[in-house]
Amino acid sequence: MKRKRRSMKVTCPSCKRRIKIRKKERNTKCNYCDHEFQYSKCFGKIDERYLVDTNIVIYAANNDHFLGEHCKQVFNNGAGALVTTDAVMNELSLRQRDHMHFTKIYSVKGISPEVAELHYDTQEDLSLADKSLIQCAIDHPEIAGIITYDKDISNVVPARLIKSEKKFFIGNAEQFLKKINRL
Secondary structure, three states, X not given: OOOOOOEEEEEOOOOOOEEEEEOOXXXXXXXXXXXXEEHHHHHOOOOOEEEEOHHHHHHHHOOOOOOHHHHHHHHHHOHXXXXXXXXXXXXXXXXXXXXXXXXXXXXXXXXXXXHHOOEOOOOOEOOHHHHHHHHHHHHOOXXXXXXXXXXXXXXXXXXXXXXOOXXXXXXXXXXXXHHOOOX
């Protein structure tokens, strides 16, 4: 049985020392000279995955009059790329869980201090599900965006927090469908 490669050793082009790069890390710096390695240059192209927020699932499962159709299309058209977190699944009822199928459900073990201190403009804290989505995006380089109708998430998440080679997507179901050319 072939084992998946979780890390690899590379030679730093600046200082010529060998360093280990872990697969879970988005970008890695050399311990000696601070040269930054990009994930895709070391491990190759990755399959993009999009995190789905609770509100997308609820609108699709409940056949919402205004937003339900776009949310259903997200699940019909983006099936291979949709993932979520265990905190989002905990917010859903059993009936809502049965309607939606995700490629993977990530388990977020802990929230970093920089994510824990994020809050809305009204000084109201983000929900645990929202924080888990942001933390998951930071921890996993294959996450290319978050699909949500929560307008404040894009204002709350600073660009420096999620380091990505491409522009990180935060948008609603309709914007996601336009992005993948399905609308």
